[in-house]
Amino acid sequence: MSNWVKVAPFADIPKLGARVVRTKNKENADIEIGVFRTEDDRIFAINNTCPHKGGPLSQGIVYGDKVACPLHSWKISLIDGKAEEPDVGETACFKTKVENGFVYLELKD
Amino acid sequence: MQKMKLVVVGNGMAGMRTVEELLKIAPDIYDITVFGDEPYPNYNRIMLSPVLANEQTIDDIILNTREWYAEHNITLRTSARINKIDRKNRVVYAEDGASAEYDRLLLATGSKPFMLPIPGKDLEGVIGYRDIKDTNDMIDAAKVHKHAVVIGGGLLGLEAANGLKIQGMEVTVVHRNEWLLEKQLDKTAGKMLQKNLEAKGLNFLLQKNTELLMGDSNGRVKTARFTDGLEIAADLVVMAVGIRPNFALAESAGIYCNKGIVVNDTMQTYDPRIYAVGECVAHRGISYGLVAPLFEMAKVCATHLANFGIGLYKGSVTSTKLKVTGIDLFSAGDFACSEGADDGREEIVLHDAVGGVYKKLVIKNDKIIGSVLYGDTADGSWYFQMLRDSKPIHEIRDSLMFGQDSLGNTGHQGQDKAAAMTNEMEVCGCNGVCKGTIVKAIQDQGLFTIDDVKKQTKAGSSCGSCVGLVEQILASTLGGGYAPPSTSKAVCGCSDKNHEEVRAEIRTHKYLNIPAAMKGMGWRTPNGCATCRPALNYYLLSTWPHEAVDDPQSRFINERVHANIQKDGTYSVIPRMYGGVTTPDQLRKIADVADKYAVPMVKVTGGQRIDLLGVKKEDLVGMWKDLDMPSGYAYAKGIRTVKTCVGSEFCRFGTQNSTQMGIDIEKAFDHMWAPHKVKFAVSGCPRNCAESGIKDVGIIGVDSGWEIYVGGNGGIKTEAAQFLCKVKSHDEVLEYSGAFIQIYREEARYLDRTVHWIERVGLEYVKQRILEDSEGRKAAYERLLYALQGAVEPWGERVQNRENHKEFETITV
Numbered sequence: 001m002s003n004w005v006k007v008a009p010f011a012d013i014p015k016l017g018a019r020v021v022r023t024k025n026k027e028n029a030d031i032e033i034g035v036f037r038t039e040d041d042r043i044f045a046i047n048n049t050c051p052h053k054g055g056p057l058s059q060g061i062v063y064g065d066k067v068a069c070p071l072h073s074w075k076i077s078l079i080d081g082k083a084e085e086p087d088v089g090e091t092a093c094f095k096t097k098v099e100n101g102f103v104y105l106e107l108k109d
Numbered sequence: 110m111q112k113m114k115l116v117v118v119g120n121g122m123a124g125m126r127t128v129e130e131l132l133k134i135a136p137d138i139y140d141i142t143v144f145g146d147e148p149y150p151n152y153n154r155i156m157l158s159p160v161l162a163n164e165q166t167i168d169d170i171i172l173n174t175r176e177w178y179a180e181h182n183i184t185l186r187t188s189a190r191i192n193k194i195d196r197k198n199r200v201v202y203a204e205d206g207a208s209a210e211y212d213r214l215l216l217a218t219g220s221k222p223f224m225l226p227i228p229g230k231d232l233e234g235v236i237g238y239r240d241i242k243d244t245n246d247m248i249d250a251a252k253v254h255k256h257a258v259v260i261g262g263g264l265l266g267l268e269a270a271n272g273l274k275i276q277g278m279e280v281t282v283v284h285r286n287e288w289l290l291e292k293q294l295d296k297t298a299g300k301m302l303q304k305n306l307e308a309k310g311l312n313f314l315l316q317k318n319t320e321l322l323m324g325d326s327n328g329r330v331k332t333a334r335f336t337d338g339l340e341i342a343a344d345l346v347v348m349a350v351g352i353r354p355n356f357a358l359a360e361s362a363g364i365y366c367n368k369g370i371v372v373n374d375t376m377q378t379y380d381p382r383i384y385a386v387g388e389c390v391a392h393r394g395i396s397y398g399l400v401a402p403l404f405e406m407a408k409v410c411a412t413h414l415a416n417f418g419i420g421l422y423k424g425s426v427t428s429t430k431l432k433v434t435g436i437d438l439f440s441a442g443d444f445a446c447s448e449g450a451d452d453g454r455e456e457i458v459l460h461d462a463v464g465g466v467y468k469k470l471v472i473k474n475d476k477i478i479g480s481v482l483y484g485d486t487a488d489g490s491w492y493f494q495m496l497r498d499s500k501p502i503h504e505i506r507d508s509l510m511f512g513q514d515s516l517g518n519t520g521h522q523g524q525d526k527a528a529a530m531t532n533e534m535e536v537c538g539c540n541g542v543c544k545g546t547i548v549k550a551i552q553d554q555g556l557f558t559i560d561d562v563k564k565q566t567k568a569g570s571s572c573g574s575c576v577g578l579v580e581q582i583l584a585s586t587l588g589g590g591y592a593p594p595s596t597s598k599a600v601c602g603c604s605d606k607n608h609e610e611v612r613a614e615i616r617t618h619k620y621l622n623i624p625a626a627m628k629g630m631g632w633r634t635p636n637g638c639a640t641c642r643p644a645l646n647y648y649l650l651s652t653w654p655h656e657a658v659d660d661p662q663s664r665f666i667n668e669r670v671h672a673n674i675q676k677d678g679t680y681s682v683i684p685r686m687y688g689g690v691t692t693p694d695q696l697r698k699i700a701d702v703a704d705k706y707a708v709p710m711v712k713v714t715g716g717q718r719i720d721l722l723g724v725k726k727e728d729l730v731g732m733w734k735d736l737d738m739p740s741g742y743a744y745a746k747g748i749r750t751v752k753t754c755v756g757s758e759f760c761r762f763g764t765q766n767s768t769q770m771g772i773d774i775e776k777a778f779d780h781m782w783a784p785h786k787v788k789f790a791v792s793g794c795p796r797n798c799a800e801s802g803i804k805d806v807g808i809i810g811v812d813s814g815w816e817i818y819v820g821g822n823g824g825i826k827t828e829a830a831q832f833l834c835k836v837k838s839h840d841e842v843l844e845y846s847g848a849f850i851q852i853y854r855e856e857a858r859y860l861d862r863t864v865h866w867i868e869r870v871g872l873e874y875v876k877q878r879i880l881e882d883s884e885g886r887k888a889a890y891e892r893l894l895y896a897l898q899g900a901v902e903p904w905g906e907r908v909q910n911r912e913n914h915k916e917f918e919t920i921t922v
Contacts, residue, residue, distance in 0.1 A: 005922045012915060016636065016662040021920045032919075039636045056678040059666040061639040068639030070666040070674050072571075075639070086565050105922070 004097070004104045013037040013103060018058040018067070020048055023107060033094060034058030035103060036078050038065055043096045044078035045105050051076075051089025112140045115414065116201055116211035118191045118358065120145025122154055123387025123403040124217030125173055130411030132181060138415065141183045142209045144201070146190035147240055150175050153555055155400055155587065157244050158433075161272025165552060167241060172555040194362035196380055213382055213414060216359055216370060220352040220388035220398065225260065229322030234330040235346045238269045247347065251276035254344035258282075258333050260319055262289040264431055266349035270311050271433045273347070281312040281341060283319060283333070293429050293440040297460065298467050298483040305436055305465070314339075322346060354389045354396045369396045374421040376410035386410050392424060399427050400587075404557060419605060428493045437482075437528060437585075439489030442496050444471045444479030454478070459510050468510060475501045487528070488512035490580050504871055513577070527581035536578050539571035544582060551586045559583060574825035601640035603632050608858040611645070615652050622658040623649065637663075644859035647746065650782060651854050654896035667744035670917070671903045672729055675722065680729060682721040684738035685779070688753045688771035688791075689717025695738065702735050714743070716750030716788070730917055733904035739779070740904040746860075747782040748789075751775040752800065756793035756810070765810025767793035770842060774808075777843055778850065780900035781893070784857040784866075787850060802829050805863040806846045811835075815842050819849055819875065820867040828864045831872050834880055845879060848886040851893035852878055 005023075013019050018036040025031045032048035034057050044065070048058050055071030065078045075084035082090040095106035115131075117124045120143050128141060145151075149171070156170040178185040186207060193202040194214070202208045222237025224230050234250065236243050250257075251273060259270040262284030270280045282289075288299030289306075303313055318336045322343065325331040333343040354369035365371050365379040369391025376384050376392075386406040388398055397403065402425035412420040428441035452473075459468045466484035470477055470492065476499050480492040491513040495502065502509055530536070532545030550556060550566045562579055563570040569579045599605050606614070611630065620626035623645050627637060637645065642663035649657035661669050672680035686695070699719055703711050709723035718741055724732060733740075742748060753771030757763035771791040781787070790799040791808045801807025803823035807830045809816045814837040821830025836845055852875070857866035867875055879886050907913055 007922060008920050014662065014916070017916075019915075019920055021922055023922050035920075053676070054678075056674075059670075059674060059678070061642060061665065062662065063636050063638045063642065064634060066638075071676065073639060 003107045005107055007035060007103045007105050010037075010043070010098050010101050010103050013043065015039060015041070016062045018060075018062065020056070020058045021045075021105065026108070032056070032058075033105065034067075035096065035105065036062055036067060038062065038078070043098055043103055045094040045096045046076070046078060046081045047092040047094075049091055050074055051083055051091050052087065057091070113138060113212040114210055115139035115141045115213050115215065116209050117141065117143045117215045117217060118201060119215075119217030119219055119387065119389070120147065120151055120185070120187065121217060121219050121387065122151065122172070122400060123219070123407060124215060125151040126404055126407035127215060127217065127386050127410045127414070128183070129173075130408050131414050134411060134417070135415035136181075139213075141181075142186065143178070143183055144186045144189045144191050144203060144209070146188065147242070148188045149241055150178065150185065150187065152241065154240070156552065157238075157241070158268035158272055159552075161244050161247060161269065162275045162433075169552060191358060194358065194364075194383075196362055196364075196383075199382065211382070213384065215410070215414070216378070216383060216385040216389060217387045218355045218358055218389040220396075221355045222348060223351045223353050224348050225319060225350060227319055227321050229324060229330065230348075232322055232324040232330040232346075233328050234344060235322060235348065238265055238347050238349050239352075243347075247273060247345065248276060250345040251278050255279055256281075256342040257345045257347065258341065258343040259347045259349060261349035261351070262286070262313070262315070263292065263349060263351070264290065264429060266347070267306065267431060268433060269347050269349055271306070271309070273345070274310055278345070279312070280310075281314060282306075283314045283317050283335070285316065285318055287316055289313070289315075290431070290438075293431075293481075294438065294483070295444060295469060295481055298438065298440075298469070298481050301462075301465065301467055301483050302431075302436065302438060306433075314341075352388065352398050354391065356389050359383075359385065359389070367391055367394075374409075374423060375413045376406055376422060377413065384410050384414065392422065395424060397425060397427065399429065400557075401425060401427060426493075426497055428489065437484055437486045439482040439486035439493075439584075440480065441489070441493045442471070442477070442479035444469060444481045457506075457510050470509065472502065475503050477502060486585070487581055490584055491577075501871065504873060527578050528585065530578075536582070537566075537568035537571070537575045540567040542566050542568035547579060547582050548586055551583060556583070557587065572825050600644055601638055603627075603634040603637050603641050604630060606630055608644070612648055612652065612856075615645075615648050619653065620649060621653055621656055623660050623663055643746075647782060647784065647859050651896070655898075668746070670726065670729060671733075671740050671744060671907065672724070672726075673744045677723075679723045679725055681743070682724050682729065682732055682736075683714065683718055683741040683743035684736055685741040685775070686718040687775045688751055688768050690753075690768060690772065691719075698736055698738070702732055705735065706732055714750075716743070717752050718743075718750065727917055727919055730907055730914055734908045736904075738904075739902045742780070745782065746785050747780070747787065748775070748778045749786050751789040751791060752804070753791045754793050754798035756791075760793060762796060763793035763810070764812045765793050765815065767791040767799065767808075767810050770808065770810070770815075770839060771799075773839070774843065774846070778847065778893070778897065780902070781850070781854075781897055783850070783854050784859050785862045787853075787863070789846070803827060804830060806830075806849065808842060808846065813837070815839075817842065817845055817849075820864045820872070822862055822864045824862075831867070833872075833876065844886065844890045847893045848879055848889040849875065851889040851896075854893070854896075855889075 007021055015037055016039055018034045021033045021035055033045050034048040036044045048056050050057050050069040052074045055069040057067050057069055059070040060067040066075050068075055074087050081093040097104045151173040153170040153172050156165055159165040189203040191201045192204050200208050200210050222239050236246055257273045257278040257280045259266045259282045262282050270282045274280045288296050289303050320334050320336045322330050323332040330343055330346050332340050334340045356366045356370045359370045360366045370385040370389050372378055372385050372390050372392055376386055378385050387403045406422050409420040409422040431438050455472045457470045469481045471479035477496045482489050530544045534544055536544050547566050547568050556562050569576040614630055618629055626645055646660050646663040667673050706728050708721045712720045714720050751771040751774050753768045756767035788804045789806045790801040790804040792799040792801045793810045801809050803821040807818040807821055816835045817833045818830035819833045822828040853863050853866055
């Protein structure tokens, strides 16, 4: 079952930037999700953890539909969470939508 | 839209490299068909010698597998030799009757071994050395025959001879000249090489011309006879006397050829639909037989095939290495002996006959024009780089011959000669990459550039101290295939412009924000990448202070949040302590803050201040407020610290008040952004307790004034700062060091430390700007002060501006 949660006003997510959303997973443990906004105002959400060494992706530089991890510059796709070649790895993605000026995030239950 | 048809004739390294470059920049505009007359997909021809020497297998040297062609929707026709081009109807025909239409045609037909026109050249067992078939023929011949004769003592001939010897044959190399490799070596080095190869069991007949080859009753070669009458046994004859561009196909189609297919600087032939690359080409009258120029051609050709219409090939300077294990030689440029000639050529020679080392540098007009290295080739790429860049050498002439010492002092066990390292030894201490891993990646994955190796193996991709070693490994593995990167390279893949061009355009067109700059300079990506955006942001701000718009999203996280990100995503907080001087009040405040926020570690830094480590992002603003001290910029590409010693106030040796000088400098240049971090130090006497010798600007007080040193670095590679000048007064210290830093800010490439910048422009240039041009110096200092006018302390500003706090807050749902 889908589980859309309201996250923040669209304007609170900076262009070419991100915000961190903290929530619980089904085991009730804290997880962090990075919610990103591209230059053309698309919103993406991926797990805030780089597949390389766990760097907080939300803190990286956003360009195109990618983010460069702040720790060792792995390039992670916001679309599918995959690392750019030749690096190998991926991080989880979440669906997003914008309605009435608010960003929503689909959490798996 | 119907795709255009691109037909490639020649499935070798040049043709396929062009296709690869094309796919990178325009993957969708062509349907591509490739014809190759060999039965194999594209392989690494320069690795045939290691195959013959049993160091590699055929499978190891395949560059593009059949699956690769399929993945990229390329139609590959192997064992299909094209023998006709119908230019009017734009169709090529293969010997087997196949045909293909083209909109554009790429000829990459390579070259053929030159076969001496002597009687017997068509006997069985007489071959050239060009492809996998020749290599297999040699390996097979070695199983049943004993006597091999290699005609030609050039690179290819010697590699063939070495391989045949390893395959178990008795090998004689016949050479027309007085010494081996006369195109690559002078006589001294040639004779040393001969001695080493003789020790490996090869025989040599020099100054001999082959007259004819005689066969046995089965038509197989049996004997070789020379013009002086000598005859020797020969069951296998390998002709390696040179290659000839293979342009018969082009010529038969009426395309203009002159010892090769004639192309212009865009690699276009006289038929505008037809391009040509590789060894079959005559560009400005020159045909190249080494792989590095082919790759340069491929890159240029691809941009034109992609309709970008940019890129010109202007010819190549080549260097060579011999791929015979255990023999180290390197040569580049023009090193012909200048005996007696009064043409301004000078030679520097080092010759250790017993140690087996010989090095010769040929210099003209203060520039290296040629080099020959034998026995110790570690500095080959360094010399070659200076040769290609036409770098003036008078500043380093005294030590030039001793090489670029300390290729890296840390992280790889003090090694600076790759050849001396075993495969198990660690080259890259940051990423734990051993020599063997790098060699294997170069061979198996077909890597040709430092960037490729960094990407695939990670070696040299972190701190960069081992790049020199990696480069040596690359050069010795590839031999003639290696070309060092040009020093003026593009900022990143988003544009072809280099740093200097970008800076010049920002100035000329007065770009004031990143989108305008990218649009004006034709950036290929909509909003750049993590490499170019921080550089552009810095260039805009440093060129147009108070006018350009700072873009926080183009800054690395540390500068965006005024704190250093740590491995676990926490931050460190370092307040300024001007000149390393603090007070009991400050210390109490720091202690209180550390308690209040439960800071996991409090540490004294190397820059004489206090670091609070392990701080959560959401606590940053609160801590800054409670600390009420200025930001130490410990996160910045900008002014970091001014380290000081006690100085004349207390020290019994101090000659000057270094502490106060340090405080004054740190206050004067506070908030300054720069291409990279900038560290100062001030010592009160030549004992130099503040370690001024390894700082970007190091100042040493002496009884009669202050000495200023620049370009020091205590990091990856320890670099002693160089003496710039001595001044008398306190104000002069500020003016001279400020002017130096301002010119560095205006002219260095982003992420260059002062040492890298000075290395490129030369200390002489710096001295000229600072010491000889006093008006210029004053003006530069004024520009620095202007840029720093009204600079805002960032922590205080963040505390004040509540709207900005959102960035630091986590959303909880």
